Structure formats: C-alpha cells, structure tokens
Amino acid sequence: MPIIHVENIRKTYGQTVAVNDVSFDVHQGEIFGLIGPNGAGKTTTMECVEGLRTPDRGTISVLSLNPVRDARTLQHRVGVQLQQAQLQKRIKVWEAVDLWAALYPRAVNGAALLERLGLSEKRSAWFMTLSGGQKQRLFIALALIHDPEVVLLDELTTGLDPQARRAIWDMVRGIRDRGKTVLLTTHLMEEAERLCDRVAIIERGRVIDIGTPSALVRKYCPEQTVVLVSEEPAPRQRFTGIAGVEKVTVGPVLSDFAEATSDAPKLEERRRSDRPESPNVRYTIRGQGEEFVTDVIQCLSEHRIKVTEFRTELPNLEDVFLRLTGHSIRD
Numbered sequence: 406m407p408i409i410h411v412e413n414i415r416k417t418y419g420q421t422v423a424v425n426d427v428s429f430d431v432h433q434g435e436i437f438g439l440i441g442p443n444g445a446g447k448t449t450t451m452e453c454v455e456g457l458r459t460p461d462r463g464t465i466s467v468l469s470l471n472p473v474r475d476a477r478t479l480q481h482r483v484g485v486q487l488q489q490a491q492l493q494k495r496i497k498v499w500e501a502v503d504l505w506a507a508l509y510p511r512a513v514n515g516a517a518l519l520e521r522l523g524l525s526e527k528r529s530a531w532f533m534t535l536s537g538g539q540k541q542r543l544f545i546a547l548a549l550i551h552d553p554e555v556v557l558l559d560e561l562t563t564g565l566d567p568q569a570r571r572a573i574w575d576m577v578r579g580i581r582d583r584g585k586t587v588l589l590t591t592h593l594m595e596e597a598e599r600l601c602d603r604v605a606i607i608e609r610g611r612v613i614d615i616g617t618p619s620a621l622v623r624k625y626c627p628e629q630t631v632v633l634v635s636e637e638p639a640p641r642q643r644f645t646g647i648a649g650v651e652k653v654t655v656g657p658v659l660s661d662f663a664e665a666t667s668d669a670p671k672l673e674e675r676r677r678s679d680r681p682e683s684p685n686v687r688y689t690i691r692g693q694g695e696e697f698v699t700d701v702i703q704c705l706s707e708h709r710i711k712v713t714e715f716r717t718e719l720p721n722l723e724d725v726f727l728r729l730t731g732h733s734i735r736d
Contacts, residue, residue, distance in 0.1 A: 406469060408433050408555060408586045409454060414463030416449050423449040424460070425610035436577065436587040438601035440594065440722075442730050446610040447590040448488055451559050454588065455485050467555060481509060484548035486541075488559040488590075494533035498524060498543060501532065502550060509551035518546050522576060538569025545576065556580055558589040562596060574600055594723035604722070608730045618722045625728055626720035631690045631701045634658055634714035641688065647704050649694035658685040685713060 407430035416424040424446040431437040439447045452458040454465055456472030456479065465472055470479055492501055502519065506512035519525050522542045527535060535543065541561060548556060558577070562570040577600055581587055591597050597604050598618045606613045606621070614621060628651070644653045690701060698717055705712060 407431055408468060409588055410466045411454065412464045414453055414460040414465060416453060416458060416460050422610050427607065427610070427612050429605045429612060429615055431586060431588050433586055434581060434584055435602040436581050436589065436600050438597045438604040439590045439607055440592065440597045440604050440726065441607035443592060445607045447607055448559055450607070451557060451590050455557055481551060482554050484551065484553035484556045486544050486548045486558045486561055490544055492532045495531050497529055497531060499528040501543065502546060505547045505550045512550050513552045515550065518549060522546050523572060538565045541565060541569070541573060545573070553585070555586045558587065560590055562593065594721070594726050598722040606726065606729055613729050621725050622720050622722060626724045627693045628691055628720065629693065629697050630718040631698060632687065632716050632718060633712045634685050634687050635710055635712045636685055637710050643704055643708055644688060644690050647692065647700045649692040649697045649700065650690060651693065652691045654689040656687050658687050
C-alpha cells in the first residue's frame with residue numbers, strides 16, 4: 406500500500422476550481438514533489454492531505470487513515486511544515502521545541518535535533534531575531550520533534566538565500582535516509598530536480614504527468630546541445646551530416662564582456678576597433694539521440710577538427726516545466 410494515496414480529488418472555492426481530479430501515490434521512503442506555477446493547486450492539494458481542508462470529492466489516505474476523520478491519530482505519525490507560520494515574537498528557540506515536545510507522548514532529543522539543523526547557537530534567541538532560513542529550520546524542527554513517519558513540507562525554501570536553501574536540502578535528504586517519507590510542494594525546479602525521487606506536475610488544478618525528473622526530461626525535452634569553438638573555416642557541412650542533428654548555428658566568438666551585455670554587438674565592435682578580429686567561430690549543434698554527443702566528438706576526431714572550447718548543454722526539469730505550463734507570468 407502507498408504511504409499517501411490521493412485519488413480523483415476536487416476542491417472548489419465558490420466558482421474557482423482550485424483542484425480538479427488530482428491523483429497520485431507516494432511510496433515508503435521516497436521524496437515526492439508537487440510542482441507547478443503559482444496558483445496551480447499545489448498548496449490546496451497539500452492542505453487536503455494534511456487534513457486542513459476537506460475535498461469536495463475524491464479520496465485521500467495517509468498511512469491508510471483518513472486525514473480528516475483520523476486527524477488525532479495522524480498528528481502523532483505525521484509532521485507538517487506549513488507554507489506560512491508564525492510563533493510568538495519573544496518565545497525562545499528552546500522554549501518552542503520544548504513546548505512542541507510536550508504535545509506528544511514521545512519526542513526526540515530536542516538539543517540533538519537543533520544541533521542537526523544548525524540551530525544550537527540560536528537556542529536561546531527570540532523567534533523574532535531569527536533570519537528567514539533559521540525560522541524555516543525551526544519550523545522543520547517542530548515538524549520533526551515527534552519523529553514522524555511522514556513529513557509534509559509546503560514551499561520549504563521560498564525566499565531563502567542559496568546557503569540556507571542547500572542546508573535545508575541536505576536536511577530533507579537526511580529525513581529520507583532515515584526511512585521517512587516526504588511529500589513537498591515547490592515552484593523551484595532546481596529544488597525538485599535535486600531533491601525529489603518523483604514529481605507530479607500540476608497545472609490549473611490537474612496533474613499533467615508524474616515521473617522521475619530524469620524520465621520527464623527524456624520524455625518532453627530529448628534534444629541536446631553541443632557548443633564548440635574552432636578555427637576551422639567551414640566544418641559546418643560535416644556537423645550537419647551527423648546522425649540526429651537538427652540544427653547547426655554558426656556565429657562569431659564575442660568577448661566575455663560583450664556576451665554579458667544586452668547590446669553586445671555594438672559594444673564588441675567598439676572594443677575591437679583597434680585590434681584584429683578573432684578567427685575563432687562558435688558552432689552550436691542541436692540534436693537528439695543517446696549517442697548524439699559521442700557522435701559529435703567522433704566527427705571532430707575523424708576530421709581532425711581542432712577546438713578551443715567544447716561544452717554540452719542538457720535540458721533540465723525547468724525546460725520541461727516551461728514546455729508544459731508555458732512562459733507567461735502567473736499571479
């Protein structure tokens with residue numbers, strides 16, 4: 406049996422359909438992510454799983470229990486970190502941890518938990534003095550104080566700096582490594598790709614697809630790109646003959662300064678006015694196939710084409726996300 410089972414749930418608010426026929430399963434010991442643009446229905450789905458909202462139709466089970474009917478039982482087995490939460494301004498970190506620990510029949514060592522989350526030095530600090538990352542880690546500590554079997558995390562790193570985000574990622578991996586099951590929501594594609602064993606892409610209240618990040622990339626964005634710089638005068642014909650090649654683009658090699666500016670051609674022309682133009686040419690080769698990059702390298706070797714720069718650009722989960730949900734900005 407899956408640890409979390411969601412089947413055909415629907416949730417509306419008046420005329421607004423927040424979730425429409427969403428289904429997925431989360432299995433033991435995996436990190437499962439709900440990803441999608443703002444307003445896609447991720448948080449509403451999560452709140453239904455948490456038992457904070459009752460779906461209009463459909464079924465949900467967590468550890469084979471109903472999150473609404475069996476809420477009191479699940480409170481001791483599930484840890485929840487909400488998207489938005491607050492504590493009293495002048496409550497100290499250790500006081501919050503001790504208070505939460507007192508709510509459960511059994512709890513883990515609070516001091517050890519704070520140590521693991523990098524909060525030991527802040528144990529006597531007031532909540533209002535903590536940084537955004539420290540507050541997030543404290544809320545995660547409160548969600549883990551009773552050693553839950555399932556952990557639900559809603560937008561756990563939104564607004565955090567890169568260092569705090571990566572520290573929390575390591576902490577989430579540690580939860581999974583201890584055999585726990587994690588369900589999280591995020592609109593950060595890098596976060597989903599780094600953390601999640603599987604993801605469900607939600608758009609306008611519906612699940613578009615479910616799979617591992619790598620499988621979704623292969624399915625929706627199979628193309629690959631090789632960028633190389635060479636002094637060869639005309640190897641383009643050789644590149645177009647490679648199996649799987651769809652497009653070859655040839656362009657000049659600009660300076661790093663010019664490439665980093667919005668008006669690169671004019672600035673580069675101004676900078677080059679008193680020195681000879683570089684003979685190097687940049688070739689951008691796009692194509693598909695498991696052996697695509699290998700075939701490009703083989704072509705370079707067979708024709709003894711000298712290159713001064715070579716790199717590959719592979720699609721990622723963000724490319725899949727944009728292809729499936731569009732590029733328009735959401736409120």
